Amino acid sequence: MPHLAASPTSAAAAAPASARVAFLRPGRVPRPPLQTARGLRPDLGTLRTAEQPTLYDLLGISSEGTLDEVRAAYRRMARKYHPDVSPPDAAAENTRRFIEVQEAYETLSDPSRRATYDRALARGVCRLAFSSSRRVAPYYYQEDKSGWRRTWGDQIEELKRRSMTKDSEENLSWGARMRRRTETSSSE
Amino acid sequence: MTEQLYTVASDSETTGEDKSQMSFPDVAIGIDIGTSNCSVAVWTGHQVELLKNTRNQKGMRSYVMFKDDSLSAGVTGGATREHGHEERDILSGSAIFNMKRLIGRMDTDEVVQASKSLPFLVQTLGIGVRPFIAALVNNMWRSTTPEEVLAIFLLELKALVEMHLKHPVRNAVLTIPVAFSRFQQTRIERACAMAGLHVLRLMPEPTAIALLYAQQQQQLLHDNMGSGIEKIALIFNMGAGYCDAAVAATAGGVSQIRALSGSTVGGEDILQNVMRHLMPDFDSLYAGQTMDRIKSIGLLRMATQDAIHKLATQEHVEINVDLGAGHKVSKILDRGEFEKVNQSIFEKCEGIIKQCLADAKLTPEDINDVILVGGCSRIPKIRSVVLGLCKKDDSYSGIDPLEAAVSGAALEGAIASGVSDPSGSLDLLTIQATPMNLGIRADGGNFAAIIPRNTAVPARRDMLFTTTHDNQTEALIAVYEGEGNQAEDNHLLGYFKITGIPAAAKGTVEINVCMDIDAGNVLRVFAGVVKPQGQAVPPFIEVRMPTLDDGHGWCGQALAKMYGSTLDLATIPKKLHP
Numbered sequence: 001m002p003h004l005a006a007s008p009t010s011a012a013a014a015a016p017a018s019a020r021v022a023f024l025r026p027g028r029v030p031r032p033p034l035q036t037a038r039g040l041r042p043d044l045g046t047l048r049t050a051e052q053p054t055l056y057d058l059l060g061i062s063s064e065g066t067l068d069e070v071r072a073a074y075r076r077m078a079r080k081y082h083p084d085v086s087p088p089d090a091a092a093e094n095t096r097r098f099i100e101v102q103e104a105y106e107t108l109s110d111p112s113r114r115a116t117y118d119r120a121l122a123r124g125v126c127r128l129a130f131s132s133s134r135r136v137a138p139y140y141y142q143e144d145k146s147g148w149r150r151t152w153g154d155q156i157e158e159l160k161r162r163s164m165t166k167d168s169e170e171n172l173s174w175g176a177r178m179r180r181r182t183e184t185s186s187s188e
Numbered sequence: 189m190t191e192q193l194y195t196v197a198s199d200s201e202t203t204g205e206d207k208s209q210m211s212f213p214d215v216a217i218g219i220d221i222g223t224s225n226c227s228v229a230v231w232t233g234h235q236v237e238l239l240k241n242t243r244n245q246k247g248m249r250s251y252v253m254f255k256d257d258s259l260s261a262g263v264t265g266g267a268t269r270e271h272g273h274e275e276r277d278i279l280s281g282s283a284i285f286n287m288k289r290l291i292g293r294m295d296t297d298e299v300v301q302a303s304k305s306l307p308f309l310v311q312t313l314g315i316g317v318r319p320f321i322a323a324l325v326n327n328m329w330r331s332t333t334p335e336e337v338l339a340i341f342l343l344e345l346k347a348l349v350e351m352h353l354k355h356p357v358r359n360a361v362l363t364i365p366v367a368f369s370r371f372q373q374t375r376i377e378r379a380c381a382m383a384g385l386h387v388l389r390l391m392p393e394p395t396a397i398a399l400l401y402a403q404q405q406q407q408l409l410h411d412n413m414g415s416g417i418e419k420i421a422l423i424f425n426m427g428a429g430y431c432d433a434a435v436a437a438t439a440g441g442v443s444q445i446r447a448l449s450g451s452t453v454g455g456e457d458i459l460q461n462v463m464r465h466l467m468p469d470f471d472s473l474y475a476g477q478t479m480d481r482i483k484s485i486g487l488l489r490m491a492t493q494d495a496i497h498k499l500a501t502q503e504h505v506e507i508n509v510d511l512g513a514g515h516k517v518s519k520i521l522d523r524g525e526f527e528k529v530n531q532s533i534f535e536k537c538e539g540i541i542k543q544c545l546a547d548a549k550l551t552p553e554d555i556n557d558v559i560l561v562g563g564c565s566r567i568p569k570i571r572s573v574v575l576g577l578c579k580k581d582d583s584y585s586g587i588d589p590l591e592a593a594v595s596g597a598a599l600e601g602a603i604a605s606g607v608s609d610p611s612g613s614l615d616l617l618t619i620q621a622t623p624m625n626l627g628i629r630a631d632g633g634n635f636a637a638i639i640p641r642n643t644a645v646p647a648r649r650d651m652l653f654t655t656t657h658d659n660q661t662e663a664l665i666a667v668y669e670g671e672g673n674q675a676e677d678n679h680l681l682g683y684f685k686i687t688g689i690p691a692a693a694k695g696t697v698e699i700n701v702c703m704d705i706d707a708g709n710v711l712r713v714f715a716g717v718v719k720p721q722g723q724a725v726p727p728f729i730e731v732r733m734p735t736l737d738d739g740h741g742w743c744g745q746a747l748a749k750m751y752g753s754t755l756d757l758a759t760i761p762k763k764l765h766p
Binding site: 068071072075078079082083084085088091095098099102 | 418437439440441442444600603604606617618619644646647648706707
């Protein structure tokens with residue numbers, strides 16, 4: 001039961017407290033666009049449009065948000081999406097969203113990772129490229145080209161899509177993909 | 189074991205508890221099975237209430253008595269018989285206690301080795317199998333297992349709860365030590381299943397306490413907005429078997445666990461150290477369990493426990509006990525001596541707190557409250573160590589040290605059961621964290637962590653790997669949990685093979701290994717080949733962990749011996765970000 005829904009008063013009360021009222025979007029929830037053109041089940045997990053949500057969008061704050069605002073936004077989103085407080089029928093979808101929000105929070109609450117992300121965002125390069133998880137040891141690198149897009153369900157969907165388009169440009173040989181990846185890396 | 193009928197005392201024997209407890213039939217109860225004491229609590233509709241047994245006790249001893257062919261647990265303490273169990277009965281060899289310390293451990297474990305001096309029988313072979321445990325029944329040792337003992341105990345506890353609530357109970361939230369491995373957690377769940385209980389959540393003890401703290405902070409501030417003032421608490425919990433630490437950030441009813449750390453030391457270790465200090469030839473004197481020795485150990489144990497309790501409020505204590513066979517202890521033990529004998533334990537406590545602060549990237553000045561709970565939190569040295577590290581003069585006083593964990597578990601039970609409360613007492617959320625690294629073996633014998641320690645739960649992380657041999661078509665996924673850099677230093681949870689990898693030069697095929705922990709803390713591992721070059725690939729494999737049941741110490745060695753490096757995977761290096 002959604003007994004933790006944010007009340008209008010809390011949204012109104014939060015706005016005056018911020019010095020940048022115009023940039024705050026409390027309660028705004030990013031909605032991925034539906035892609036029904038392929039005639040498939042809407043692929044909510046894989047965003048292919050130019051307007052991919054940024055980590056700030058996932059948390060519902062502006063890119064100028066302070067660390068306290070990042071934390072507060074994280075808590076608001078956690079109250080919406082954590083499976084412990086989710087309606088049972090929405091638990092699966094909300095768990096996925098919670099994991100996305102968690103990854104966004106981890107990046108934006110770490111000043112160095114946030115600075116790296118902001119620089120990439122300013123260049124318009126691969127918006128979610130730096131939302132990879134915190135590294136445990138320098139020896140182990142986790143490839144995470146697009147953060148939450150690397151989720152399990154997304155990869156299954158991607159595999160299905162690729163199998164239907166055998167001549168797709170993305171089915172390049174390994175060497176071609178490596179060369180393309182190198183070019184992308186050098187441009188960062 | 190023959191089927192037993194468990195009789196529960198009638199209502200007339202419960203003084204002051206005649207009123208019926210209003211409750212929701214499907215709300216999960218909270219259970220705190222401590223190594224030495226347990227308690228149970230339930231959400232009554234507007235608050236958490238700890239239930240009392242027929243002796244009017246909220247804290248009940250954690251043991252099962254096997255005497256005279258009948259079983260009775262510490263829940264009622266044998267109150268249904270003519271005489272209740274006394275301490276010397278519990279230490280007579282006929283009772284099994286410390287089951288929480290023993291559950292899920294192998295006989296090479298130092299905790300199991302230390303348990304061989306207990307009155308009941310603990311035998312080990314030292315080869316990585318389960319220890320042999322037995323209770324003295326009619327002058328014979330009768331074997332049992334910690335899971336069985338715990339199940340009997342839980343069955344009696346469940347009966348107690350159902351007597352209070354007047355309806356069947358099915359779901360429970362149990363507290364566990366931070367240091368519990370997934371293997372041990374599986375054992376707890378199995379014992380609960382044997383008792384007819386479904387585990388809704390297993391909650392690390394400091395996490396349960398953090399939830400209670402969050403509720404108190406929320407009520408203090410009357411702040412239901414999503415953005416309240418954030419308070420950071422360091423929670424230190426030390427009971428008879430384990431000590432745990434956590435850093436929790438709390439605001440607006442959301443309790444976020446920033447760091448968890450735990451160790452397998454507790455009051456039992458302190459007790460053993462002092463016993464050996466009082467009786468230097470303890471180990472040689474008490475080798476082998478004869479009736480006289482069991483009785484003698486019991487006497488020494490009771491005297492030592494009593495002395496340790498008194499040292500919490502006294503500077504020194506006098507110990508006089510006749511152990512029989514010409515052995516006597518007559519000594520004055522002072523607090524300094526006590527602290528010296530247990531210095532290594534206090535250093536371990538210090539270590540887990542420092543690790544917690546480091547993991548949370550906090551300094552002592554960042555901590556708002558220090559919460560000390562557990563029976564050992566009354567030891568002056570423990571208090572001074574914890575408060576000293578956090579640079580605080582006093583600990584948080586709003587939480588009862590012995591009731592906090594079970595109260596938090598009952599709160600979590602209500603929240604996870606979907607209960608809503610108009611007054612807002614349940615507008616709470618715990619964001620739990622994983623206490624240990626989770627990953628697989630890769631690059632030879634190294635451990636590649638995929639879900640690192642202190643990752644928020646639910647979690648899903650994946651990692652790309654590649655083959656290590658030309659035309660390698662199979663890969664072994666060995667899943668480990670722990671803190672070591674080498675796979676073998678950690679707990680092996682399970683293993684499976686990926687087959688049908690396209691034959692290609694080594695390092696060209698990409699294999700994805702994904703780990704998923706759901707809200708119920710269930711771990712699943714998915715693995716398979718990704719980005720095929722136009723070739724057909726087999727389906728991904730999904731395995732729920734742990735898969736191993738016994739002898740997981742052996743299994744890791746057998747896998748390495750059987751397969752060597754033929755099925756190894758390597759991590760794929762990635763350019764470091766600036």
